[in-house]
Amino acid sequence: MADKLRSMKEAIADTVKDGESVVIDGFTHLICFAAGHEIIRQRRQDLTLVRLTPDLVYDQMIAAGCAKKLVFSWAGNPGVGSLHAMRRRTESSAKDRLAIEEYSHFGLLSRFLAGAAGLPFWPLKNYNGCDIAKTNEAIKFIACPYTGETIATVPALRPDVAVIHCQRADREGNAQVWGLYGSQKESAFAAKKVIVVAEEIVDTQVIRRDPNRTIVPGIIVRHVVHEPFGAHPSYVQGYYDRDNDFYVAWEDISRDEAKYQAYLEEFVYGVKGRAEYKQKMDAGVLAKLKAKPRMSEGVDYGY
């Protein structure tokens, strides 16, 4: 069995190349900010960033000049405001316009589903007559061969890289997740290269004792990174809560380009990696975010 454990620096350096398409998955839960920050530190350029909900981490990558294109379905700071770097580069006043390719959640998810399933397209009942299909020529329509009804299709997406944050993984990349799944399984199977980032690296025996929890098998994984606190300010069920105060505070930081760049200088360029980032956090914040245990019971796999 291959030991795929690498530092985040090594994993990103070996995997993410300029001009490639990258998915850092997670839906509110398990968004790997640590990977996004490392991509910024390594000054990758011309990336196509793909994700249902770009969230702050993609906005930071856009602000840092890593992205040429964004493929997405909802771009905002949930419940708080906008992604300001993205807005500055997509509105009519923008100088260096960011290319965008836009779906609804179901449509972009369906692109992952097709890629993950090895099909060239995916069908969904959606979009007929809506402007999303008029402004995105990748969305097409076919007639159902049985009923004749109009069904939308989207093309398969095979991103170059997918980064999957999880609660635990072994050194081969067998990754287990509980709580919200997002589209982690689908983006991992769709991708050409997969990096698994785990809060904990466990012995393969731990994985084997509860195989129904594995969502990404090691056979599709290129590198494994051990990165505790790697999802902050996003969260990891059972480990730490979402830093909602940070998301609120971000609105002010990100509205102002100078403050934005100062943030990146201090918390991204100014640190070597996630361990140093965590050391900069306020102890009170860390204590507040720490999950209060709610253990499930085991189940019996015997026969």
Next chain:
Amino acid sequence: MADKLRSMKEAIADTVKDGESVVIDGFTHLICFAAGHEIIRQRRQDLTLVRLTPDLVYDQMIAAGCAKKLVFSWAGNPGVGSLHAMRRRTESSAKDRLAIEEYSHFGLLSRFLAGAAGLPFWPLKNYNGCDIAKTNEAIKFIACPYTGETIATVPALRPDVAVIHCQRADREGNAQVWGLYGSQKESAFAAKKVIVVAEEIVDTQVIRRDPNRTIVPGIIVRHVVHEPFGAHPSYVQGYYDRDNDFYVAWEDISRDEAKYQAYLEEFVYGVKGRAEYKQKMDAGVLAKLKAKPRMSEGVDYGY
């Protein structure tokens, strides 16, 4: 919250009507023989039986005269021999011919997927040039709207009834499964009426403590049945092993029509239900089948 707990007798009487299509799901694991036997006892007729692997329970329903049609993808006694009642009614010597509609596993599964997803068809890369597509006109081909390549399609399947056996469920029908899933989730979501059969009925709190294990939500469930040992001679991970000796012995019983009917008389018509069936089992067999515990650990759902 509705209490949907019923006896198997009540659940079948209320749910399965003559002429309907029925799925008793499970792939080797979790095949609900108890439901099949109750359908036989209630002398249902003209059923369309749907299932990837008909297994012994469908063969028994065929022998008992419940079925007019079989929709399937692999019909045999795995590693042992044939389904003899089915063979007697499908080979050229048959008098009262059973209608059959045949797919491969992937094709029939895709029919469930379409039904479960509310789509009229499902696409798959398969069948091109193969005789399965020539002898089953439900299989069609479309051109991919992006690449032009030929993709097979199958029509959605919406069975009238699905029976889902599981390790545990609450009284509302929230069902949790570990070990092999078969196509339980897909057939449950595809079906119009769902019966959940559980080895154990648990408090809803048990379900809520580990929500990632729920594969069928109560909102799609009509009745819940508590039926310990309900899958024998199939198995339930963590509860009892597959009765492989029975599957081997079945070859002799089922080859001979008289022996076959004698078996049905004794073990199906001759008992009121599963509890009585279990009482007829040899104590040594029960002891041998009883699962040796292999507990998994709990995980932390806190925040």
Next chain:
Amino acid sequence: MATEPTPSERMAHRAAKELHDDDVVFVGIGLPNLACNLARATHAPSLFMIYESGAVGCIPERLPVSIGDPALVTDSLAVVSQADIFQMYLQRGLIEVGFLGGAQIDRYGNINTTVIGSYSNPKVRLPGSGGACEIAVHSKRLLVVMRMSKRTFVETCDYITSPGHKLHGKTRQELGHPGGGPTKVITDLCVMDFDGGEMIVTELYPGVTREQVQAACGFSLRFAEKPTTTETPGPDVLRLLREKLDPEGLYLK
């Protein structure tokens, strides 16, 4: 405690009234979230809440700040992939009630959450659809919660993100959208139904006149012959909203 409800509180209260016990509701962020939790705490204790994040049958101990809040997972009945949520729950037709808001809405209930201005060169870039388009396509009943103004209730949306009853000249039926389309629009001044696929004001908030409503709308509105007066939330409901459901004023700004 001020006994006079704010417009947000009225909207949350009125939206909650649309939810019945055992309804399967696809909960969105913001006021819909609050409305659902209010309904569950009052007349609809068995309201079945599903979030597009994958949490099913949620009973959050705290008001979720986002639709992916960990409190939605803990003690939920099921957590499933988003692929399952969109395919097996929404597209399959299991969602009775969907909730949407937006930046623009027209008389047919078409909603824009994508751009103000032209799509290729927008004046304001909004978040986009998220799940809105498919929620509008598939929900059996669709509730819209929006504040009224001439900027938001418009003759023609700059962009149709989510389909209403008629778009670009075609009806939902002609387009094959399985859901029922918008059933109510709940605003800060009034409540609209749809009649023949077009918005019609059927309720006015206490003290609000037809003229005020029309003045806050960018298109010529139809009114029911005798609009009823929307019920005012009582002190119990206000206390619940202010002290228990949203003590930090996340949504009740």
Next chain:
Amino acid sequence: MATEPTPSERMAHRAAKELHDDDVVFVGIGLPNLACNLARATHAPSLFMIYESGAVGCIPERLPVSIGDPALVTDSLAVVSQADIFQMYLQRGLIEVGFLGGAQIDRYGNINTTVIGSYSNPKVRLPGSGGACEIAVHSKRLLVVMRMSKRTFVETCDYITSPGHKLHGKTRQELGHPGGGPTKVITDLCVMDFDGGEMIVTELYPGVTREQVQAACGFSLRFAEKPTTTETPGPDVLRLLREKLDPEGLYLK
């Protein structure tokens, strides 16, 4: 212990040789199951076994009696739905090696596991495809394990369940089948490769002649210029097979 291997043992041993360490193999029931477990116990300890039942990365403590045996689940690396197995593993192209047997095979490697006689009025009704059709469509390498006879190696299959290199006049490429098609046929007399999409005998079991092989085949066979002699399993392998892997003789009849 008899040192002379039986035909089944030779077939299991020869099939095992086709499996390399780290190969991702889709394991079927019967001899393929035994061959995989033999390979894992000898030269390919990291053989990655996936079963169509949904068990991934299996290390069964007992020889599985069926492909849905509980021993495949316990201590596996992952258990997934069959939808995932067929879509995300097989159709996605992750399966390196597939295994098939059958009732009939033709010179192109087309396999019949459905009926003998006509489909609508069969003389013998066989189990059908199961996963065989898609395994033949998608596996990068396909190993076929079958005993030879004029009834099984036929000019034309009564029914093509699983596609070989050419069927009804069309090649795999023309039909768009992603997998590589049959790579080896392992029989009780010899081993065949495929050359230009047609079967060619490249190995003979010790003591077996071309004439014997041709006599057991329903079509005119091609032979390599110098077929090699298939290696005979040594006493260690036989002991492993008989005492450890299949002590009850489930597959080694």
